[in-house]
Amino acid sequence: MEYIFSDRMKDMQGSAIREIFKAAADPQTISLAGGNPAPETFPNKELAGIAKRLLEEQPVLALQYGVTEGYPKLREAIRARLAEKEGIGTDADDLIVVSGGQQGIELTAKCLLNEGDTIIVEEPSFIGALNAFRSFGARLAGVPMQSDGMDMDALRRVIAGHKNVKAIYTIPTHQNPSGITMSAEKRRELYGIAKQAGIVILEDNPYGELTFHGEKLPTVKSLDDGSTVVYCGSFSKVLAPGLRVGFCIGPKEIIAKDIIAKQISDVHTPMLPQLLAYEYMTGFDMDANIRKSAALYAHKCDYMIECIERFFPAQVTHTTPNGGLFIWCDMGPGYDAMEVSRICAAEKVVFVPGNTFMVDMNAPCSAFRLNYSTMSDQKIKQGIRILGDTLKKIMGR
């Protein structure tokens, strides 16, 4: 039998990143490709105690159907935390618990984007989000990244040049894949442009709490009067990704549609992961655990940059992130990172070539993404040295 797939899905391919994950299953391989948090940051003993107690003492709560919008106490706790830590939330906003940040993006895309509508994205950007937009037949319009975030002049031109621009997708803080953080000035500028144009901002902030040094910048959502920004957050990078617990806070009308879309998608996020997130965030020192994680990643990031500067050809540029999980490197015009990644894979070092994160994934791209969160210092050094040797061969020095 020949299967006829829907237009929206027929050309969709699996994420290159997850395919590389599979290749990286070989324990000999040094993976600089993933985006996994370091497992030593998981508070598994505490979660074991919570899970046992809840399943023994509150079986109906933990195992029966729940409501689509999420466990009420968790919703309240997240709202309180967002208000305190980020200055987020107005009476015009509502909050839904979702199954990881990815689901918040996918549901909101389903509710907002008709086939042929335009969504503006940073270039490069997170492939999971780009694929969600593609899977509803939306057109992606890229805005180049600068060292302080989106190029605002390019953003204005893209808005002026496209019909039916429904949303702007941004990861303003410690962006995946670039590691870049948008400046406070540009955050205000972005908000003003979007609000004036009547375009929704979809702000994705999974890494904001993993800031290495200094004060966090205000989220775009903290500038919002409850009209313009849908903000997606997640417990994946601050508690544990296998729980698949995230949230969206945004204008009530949009969240009401997200709730309907979620009911249709999976009825509700599983109760036990929601309860673990709630009990851990309210009963334990989550902030201390986040500080510990950020310090670990700050060290690994510093060390990887040290290795890059030692082993890479001098003309390869790199970003210097102040948080998150990724460094973005660029060989400059004329080089193709896909070629480098193939050669390195044969030497058992994997990373993600930059074309993966672009609107046009088929065009050669001279940049690539490196992840430092899970490998030991020794493996980081070894991986960066092998990668550096390959770069020197290809770039001729």
Added chain:
Amino acid sequence: MEYIFSDRMKDMQGSAIREIFKAAADPQTISLAGGNPAPETFPNKELAGIAKRLLEEQPVLALQYGVTEGYPKLREAIRARLAEKEGIGTDADDLIVVSGGQQGIELTAKCLLNEGDTIIVEEPSFIGALNAFRSFGARLAGVPMQSDGMDMDALRRVIAGHKNVKAIYTIPTHQNPSGITMSAEKRRELYGIAKQAGIVILEDNPYGELTFHGEKLPTVKSLDDGSTVVYCGSFSKVLAPGLRVGFCIGPKEIIAKDIIAKQISDVHTPMLPQLLAYEYMTGFDMDANIRKSAALYAHKCDYMIECIERFFPAQVTHTTPNGGLFIWCDMGPGYDAMEVSRICAAEKVVFVPGNTFMVDMNAPCSAFRLNYSTMSDQKIKQGIRILGDTLKKIMGR
């Protein structure tokens, strides 16, 4: 700011059932509206032990990102169980773990249905599935239910009369909402019709293991050579719905698309619920727990039918299910169950009027669905008596 929602979602409303759930939150209310399994069937003590052990001893497995297609050992265990219990599975099939049966339906709909395509559904049918199809802009074509399942002549006429029929959605066993089971003859007939026409069958079987008496009938999927049937199953009614663990088995090409759609939707089903399902099904006597649940529901169903025959006007017909969670009642032409439901709600008895389960939800419907799985015998009697008194008033006897 005025929000412009996508065409596919702009008219979607929340499930009337889940709205009634909220109304039923009043502990005084007798709810015959839900579809919840009885919480006394949840093996919570066993699950507490498993959860504690896994989180303590295998934190990376339980808390790190997993693969999109599902925990490999769980996929194997489900395939083995399906082969043994149902004769399901060929080399042409693959299996994906999903976040409850609902997600299997939604992902498959996303992959198969263009806006304007037709999907054939039993009428009445499960609102969660109907809404999933609607949310991708598909047209629903209803085939009436008879006491032994879909009207096959009507099915042939509907196929002949519609363009772009992409799939047939059926719940052949202990159907929600009707409680009807499709005969073995009709299962073979349905399979033959679909295979010949090159139409995918989407078989939803959350209640098959909850058969009260006698042998189970062969699933439609067990008749399949791996070409035609996507089969969705779930742990919601045989273990616990709050875990949100289900699965789809079907032709490899379709499951490959479902995996891509799931990666975009929520990356993977949370690990802890998958691990609980796996450890419980392989380490404990799940069959004994299912037999206990089926016996409980058989008693409650019998008792509700006894009450119906005692308290309802004689002209109200009812189905006599051999499994599952629901009885379907019909007042006959000229009556509107929505009116009855409103009157009863004021008397604190809630149930779901039949129009909810129809292709045209706005047309008056003389039928309604009753659930017997969670109320005590005393509440069942009290609820059916109040409902019977209302029916007598409206129907004039």
